[in-house]
Amino acid sequence: MLAATVLAGLIGSSLATPFVSPWNSEELFNRAVTSSGCSSTGTASCTNSSSVSDLCCFQAPGGLLLQTQFWDTSPSTGPSNSWTIHGLWPDHCDGTFDSTCDASRAYTGLSSLLSAQGASDTLDFMNTYWKDINGDDESFWEHEWSKHGTCMSTLDVKCLPSGSPKGAEAVAFFNTVVRLFKQLPTYQWLADAGITPSSSTTHTLASLIAALKAGYGFTPALDCDGSNVSQISYYYNLKGSVIDGTFVPINAPEAGSCPSSGIKYLTKTGSPVSTTTTKTSTSTTTKTTGTSTTKTTSTTTTKTTTTTGAPTAIPTKATIHAIQSGSQVGGLLSLGTWSTQTLASYTLSGSASSLKLSSSKGTCGVSGGVFGCGNGDSSTFSAVTSGSLLLLAYEGETSFSSDDVPSGSTVYAVNTGGDSDQVYTLSVVSA
């Protein structure tokens, strides 16, 4: 209290105008609430078989939690290679929901609140990834907090540790939403399956959901504006409190609004975000001069910037391996068939986003859903990185399939997409 008074005095004397932010007086010295004191391993919300009384440690009635994300293209919001945050919603277990549950906690000035309570990292992240389509991010955050956050039983003021600063439960809400969103890289999950934004390519709902399920482990719900992908919802039940509980992924109880086919995942304008990893290495040098020994420790910090979605270098000569359930099973011959015999050498030209292939038989293309070379077809493919592999994709899809697995001199036709019995990806390996 003494410190706060002294600081208030300093601010008063050094600034011409009085400092009136509601969050920066006593709260300046308070930290965010990071522990609820609840167990995070008990019964998950919506899975209890009898009534639970302590709703500070059990999320109810809003026990079905949705982390919702936007893919805004008109106008575009946020980085061109990331989805953006919509919110975290506490639906009832049956899908109905409450909203705007406590008008007295419809806080404003959220940037100041987050900074004042030690959540500047969360605020920085929100400024990039939690974007309002009309450009008023603060109002959008206020709306999401007051409409949905105030309905979370585990964020009730009475659930906070005593002495918590005003607004601490809202800070906890924003910290949790950002933490969850970082675990849900929708853009990357789609890209890993060869699905990247395009103004012309169309997708089936099944192919999009399969790619997302491979990343999340469960089925999310995808919403569309007409045929254009616009939003996704990842569903959870919760063990413990929204502050620090365990979010348990579950399948979406119902599908979103996208049609079953003809879906467009349109490109965003704007710049891609890059992820920066920082490596620190320490070295120690011991120097002996006469009788004295000097020890020098130096620390080198190397910054490596990786831009996801950036152009990938492609080899000009390559063999194409078939990868099934993580293992190589042969690859492509010069006619474009799948075989376990000696693989053909392919010539690649163009870029990762617009790639042409040819073999000794001629150019390669897709006709009637079947891949082939030397039959007069020439199609445009793309290549996407997946872990350490460079995968071939056709119309945004990296799955290829055949009727059976080849062996000996038996070869099989390569169909685009995953509709035939044996599904695999095609890895481009520099030769």
Ligand SMILES: *[C@@H]1O[C@H](CO)[C@@H](O)[C@H](O)[C@H]1NC(C)=O
């Ligand atoms: C689970 O607990 C909540 C909160 O007490 C209660 O409203 C709900 O009826 C319970 N569910 C079941 C199936 O008993």
Ligand SMILES: *[C@@H]1O[C@H](CO)[C@@H](O)[C@H](O)[C@H]1NC(C)=O
């Ligand atoms: C879908 O995107 C196209 C642009 O490719 C646009 O012309 C159309 O209006 C969009 N549809 C809806 C319902 O927003």
